[in-house]
Amino acid sequence: MNRARESRLIIVLLLSCFIVLVAGCRPRPSANEKRYPINGKVIAVNKTDRTATIEHEDIVGYMPAMTMPFRIKNDADLEMMKPGDQVTGSLVVNDTSSWVEIATIAEGTAPLSPTAEIPGEPKPGDEVPDFGLTNQDGKRIHLAQYRGKALALTFVYTRCPQPDQCTLMSTNFAAVDKELQKEPDVYAKTHLLTISFDPDYDTPKVLRSYGASHTGRYSDETFQHWEFATGTKDEVKGVAQFFGLRYFQDTESGDEQVI
Structure with missing residues (x-):
């Protein structure tokens, strides 16, 4: 299989996974309120x-x-x-x-004011900077090390219990990870990365426990395909802003918020 065809197959499989997941994420009635x-x-x-x-x-x-x-x-x-x-x-x-x-x-x-000029969201083909972070094992990682693979990433707070937000995002990634395992060649050419918005609380140890519980492999998890990362506030902010998230400062408290 040539490289162009492999790339198209990876993209199609990833999109198929997300389409199935989105279809399955529609709220269902529940009496457990x-x-x-x-x-x-x-x-x-x-x-x-x-x-x-x-x-x-x-x-x-x-x-x-x-x-x-x-x-x-x-x-x-x-x-x-x-x-x-x-x-x-x-x-x-x-x-x-x-x-x-x-x-x-x-x-x-x-009122709130932007803490920096709001960047536009990256377009297909844009070069992604080589952001540095720290993974669940306390090891430094850089986005450049995933070149040649289709990298899917998302942002969460591990303390967020909302069933239709961070919890749902991690559940979806777990389903994508499981689905990709069915195609070993494609699995080897993809990587998942979950980044925490909450570096003060989400230490590597916390992320390791959180990640292992979502993959379902617990102490046997090696995090070879799906990693969980944090960093300094500035490191996380740099990645988040590049991918279109916005930071604002509360002019009363001075606290910085991300939306």
């Missing part, structure tokens, strides 16, 4: 996706304080919300999805 009070500041609003990124306080019994997007149930609330607003409400979670029901919206006074 739980409700948690949520209180936080709006960082960004995306009316197209019907989501708001919220810097929230600890959600007692569910997740620690962090910043992440939430689906907003009521479109009228989404229309009223803007960056800087303080909101309260309920986070509703079931087996496959989650959303926020807004109770109050208080106008905020602290």
Whole structure:
């Protein structure tokens, strides 16, 4: 098989995996709903996706304080919300999805500002910089070492329990990894990389445990095909911004947020 044909086969198989996964990710009705009070500041609003990124306080019994997007149930609330607003409400979670029901919206006074010029998303054929990170074994890795392979990467927080966000992303990658194993030649020409947004908490040890639980091989996992990586805040930020994620600074607290 020539190189061009191999490349096309890899792309087709990867796309096929993701199409199947996306089709299987549509929310299904669930009676197993739980409700948690949520209180936080709006960082960004995306009316197209019907989501708001919220810097929230600890959600007692569910997740620690962090910043992440939430689906907003009521479109009228989404229309009223803007960056800087303080909101309260309920986070509703079931087996496959989650959303926020807004109770109050208080106008905020602290707008957010970009911490750097927002880059455009890379286009097919663009050269990817040789970003350096640290993997689950504490070893330094560089993206250039995967040249010649189709590299699929994603970003997560290991502490994010949302069934339709980070958890779903890692479950999807596990399914892709398993599907690619059925084609040994293609498996050898692909690589998966999960990068943490939360380098303070997601140490190599944490990532190793998280990754092994998602591959299902636990202590037998060698991470030869699917790696989990972290780095300094600047290293993670560099990779994230290149692939189109945006960082903003809260002008009141000085904290930097990624959306």
